Amino acid sequence: MRLVISIVMLFAAIAGGWVNATTPVSLDAAALQAWARRPWDKASLMNTRLELGRYRGVPVVAEFPCSDVCPQYTVRIIHFRLPPGTTCASVGGVEKELLVPIAITVRTQVFCIPAPLVDSGLYETR
Numbered sequence: 718m719r720l721v722i723s724i725v726m727l728f729a730a731i732a733g734g735w736v737n738a739t740t741p742v743s744l745d746a747a748a749l750q751a752w753a754r755r756p757w758d759k760a761s762l763m764n765t766r767l768e769l770g771r772y773r774g775v776p777v778v779a780e781f782p783c784s785d786v787c788p789q790y791t792v793r794i795i796h797f798r799l800p801p802g803t804t805c806a807s808v809g810g811v812e813k814e815l816l817v818p819i820a821i822t823v824r825t826q827v828f829c830i831p832a833p834l835v836d837s838g839l840y841e842t843r
Contacts, residue, residue: 742770746833753839759788793842796828805829
């Protein structure tokens with residue numbers, strides 16, 4: 718009987734952790750800025766995307782594009798991942814045209830940046 722209870726408790730703990738791990742984190746302006754100030758490793762993060770959480774209910778991601786000379790030219794861009802049919806202004810974002818590495822050059826791409834990151838200049842790191 719003890720074994721059955723232990724197994725049930727183990728599954729409950731695992732399930733509880735899984736539910737918590739998939740629940741999006743709610744971010745405020747201070748949390749966004751604190752995350753953006755954190756150091757990051759170009760080699761381990763190049764060409765990845767991290768889901769940071771939600772700001773004002775909208776997903777925020779950090780992308781780490783790189784091409785050609787990697788990891789040296791990896792950049793970090795923190796921006797909203799807008800749901801279909803949503804405008805940047807409607808979620809409190811600011812559209813910014815940024816240079817993104819592609820092949821041996823760069824191209825411009827428009828991103829919707831959370832306003833607190835625009836105000837602090839922390840949305841793009843090279």
